[in-house]
Amino acid sequence: MKIFLILILYLNSGPVGCFDVIGYPGGSVVIYFSHNKYGELDKYICRKPLNECAFIKSNQARNSWSHEDRLSLYDSPGGLIVIYRNLSLQDAGSYQCGEAGVWNQTVNLKVNTDPGCLESKTVSGYLGKTVTISCSYPEEFETNIKMFYKVDGQDFTEVIRTIKSHNDRFSISDDRRSKVFSVRISDVREDDGGVYFCGVGSVEESISYNSLYRETVLQVTGEIHQLTLLIIH
Numbered sequence: 233m234k235i236f237l238i239l240i241l242y243l244n245s246g247p248v249g250c251f252d253v254i255g256y257p258g259g260s261v262v263i264y265f266s267h268n269k270y271g272e273l274d275k276y277i278c279r280k281p282l283n284e285c286a287f288i289k290s291n292q293a294r295n296s297w298s299h300e301d302r303l304s305l306y307d308s309p310g311g312l313i314v315i316y317r318n319l320s321l322q323d324a325g326s327y328q329c330g331e332a333g334v335w336n337q338t339v340n341l342k343v344n345t346d347p348g349c350l351e352s353k354t355v356s357g358y359l360g361k362t363v364t365i366s367c368s369y370p371e372e373f374e375t376n377i378k379m380f381y382k383v384d385g386q387d388f389t390e391v392i393r394t395i396k397s398h399n400d401r402f403s404i405s406d407d408r409r410s411k412v413f414s415v416r417i418s419d420v421r422e423d424d425g426g427v428y429f430c431g432v433g434s435v436e437e438s439i440s441y442n443s444l445y446r447e448t449v450l451q452v453t454g455e456i457h458q459l460t461l462l463i464i465h
Contacts, residue, residue, distance in 0.1 A: 250326070250338045251439045254372075255319045256349040259429065259445040262388065266311030267335045275305060275312050280326040280338075288312075299386060315388070319343050337439065346370045348411075352447040357420040359454050366414045367430030367446055377433035378406050378413040381444055382426055388444065391415070393433070417450075425452035 255261040278285040288298040288305040298305045306313040314329060324343040330336030348368040357363035369378065379393035380402075392402045392415060406413040417424055429444035 250340050251436050252340050252342055253439075253441050253443070254342050254344055254434070255316070255323075255443050256344055256346065256445040257320055258350065258352070258447065259319055259443065260315060260317045260388070261319070261341070261441055261443050263314045263316075263329070263339065263439065263441040264311060265314070265329055265337055265439065267331070267337075269331075269334050270311060271331060271334055273334060274332045275307055275330070276332065277303065277305065277314050277327055277329045280328055297386070304386060316341070317386075321345070339439070344370070349445040352449070354449045354451060357417065357424060357450055357452045359420055359422065359452060361420055362416060362418045363420055363450070364414055364416045365428065365448055365450070366412050367448075368410075368412050369430070369432055369445075371411060373432040373434070374408050374411065378404065379431040379433060379442060380404065380415045381429045381431055383429065388429065391428070420452055422452055425450050 253261055253263060272290055274290050275288045276285050286298070286300040286303040286305060288307045292298060292307070295308055296306070298307075302317040304315040304317075306315075312329065312331075316323065321343050324341055327339045327341055328336050329339060349370065355363060355365055365380075367378070367380070377394055380391045381388040382391055383389075392399045392404045394404055394406050394413065397404055401418045403416045403418075404413060405416075413430075426449075428448045428450060430446040430448070431442050431444040433442045434440065
């Protein structure tokens with residue numbers, strides 16, 4: 233499992249609330265659910281009122297993913313994780329997640345079009361050197377956790393988050409005045425190359441989610457090419 237359930241939040245039984253989850257076109261959201269009645273029955277996510285659903289069956293092995301198009305579900309002892317990839321404006325709407333006949337939770341997915349979150353970019357890094365990748369973010373996430381993920385097939389591997397500013401060769405800093413956080417990679421290696429996403433985390437009373445919103449491609453090369461100017465007199 234490449235994405236870890238960092239926060240285990242218990243959904244109280246009783247009236248079901250509706251919680252906002254914010255994503256961006258081309259990005260993904262990772263939503264974490266848990267419940268005091270969490271059990272071993274089928275888990276699901278369904279779009280309302282269309283009843284377009286994805287399931288993870290009770291006879292499927294625990295701690296394994298169920299993939300269906302752009303949706304992935306992960307059933308762990310601590311709770312249900314849902315990943316919704318490559319979002320579009322048409323994905324906005326109301327969704328219900330839960331365990332068949334036991335509990336459910338309604339999520340209102342908003343797909344916003346903040347310009348700073350839409351543009352993908354390519355960054356060059358050089359072997360043995362240091363590279364810095366900057367991520368702007370919307371003002372509404374100023375006080376939220378910032379994070380940086382690397383894409384690994386259908387999984388997202390968390391590289392670093394602002395709760396811990398240093399992790400081996402990686403460090404992260406958040407300039408709230410400029411609404412930009414930066415990730416610094418020292419001693420760049422060949423396997424650092426790949427696709428990354430900037431992200432922000434949000435925790436409500438009984439749900440948490442990460443919104444991965446800006447794609448950055450890190451290209452690693454072996455040498456720095458210097459431009460030499462020839463001046464002819």
